[in-house]
Amino acid sequence: MDIRVKICGLSEPEHVVAAAEAGAAYVGFVFFPKSPRNVEIDAARALALEVPVGVAKVALTVNADDAFLDELTRKVPLDMMQLHGGESPERVAAVRARYGLPVMKAVGIADESDLPAIDAYGAVADQLLIDAKPPRGADLPGGNGLAFDWRLVKRKYWPCPWMLAGGLTPENVAQAVQMTGARQVDVSSGVENAPGAKSAELIRAFVQAAQGDTAPVPVLK
């Protein structure tokens, strides 16, 4: 199955290479100091220069201001911006216009009441990333290894491409794809041995599981 995979939170060249060689379509760099995956701009530039042509380089930021994004986009060759904070639809549109890069807006969901936000962002973003809503008081708005109830997005239609995220692992990604119909998946903590410590072996296993034949799974009622 042609599933596009994003490996997020990379901070070591060997893991960038592992992701690209495994067949990831996107690699993500996290610019959020509270995250164990945070990278400095200069380090991200060096990593980005290792990424082969054809693999999209995504910068993940959380409520970043223009000053930060100006420096980031000036120094790091990027293909996409992922806004993973509480950015409003207006802010998404403004970032898109200011930098001329495709913008993927992350939306955290926990139940049906969170779904209308997806429609609002779908009207302004180039892509949507549908993630689990973080627990109240969590330090991180994503990257928590938490899955949401995949039935919430089963057979849903949005006007732009979307990516499934949240608690995905090599063990559950095939089932997640089959249940939701997602054509793109994103992972961070599910390919780590410890917070922020990526594993080349798990990266390969994740891409293979996402793209391989899906095993039969229980039908959702």
Ligand SMILES: O=C(O)c1ccccc1N[C@@H]1O[C@H](COP(=O)(O)O)[C@@H](O)[C@H]1O
């Ligand atoms: O990965 C992080 O540290 C992070 C920090 C702040 C916002 C988002 C973050 N990660 C994104 O969250 C999703 C889900 O992560 P996980 O697979 O459940 O660990 C991930 O795909 C990243 O895009």
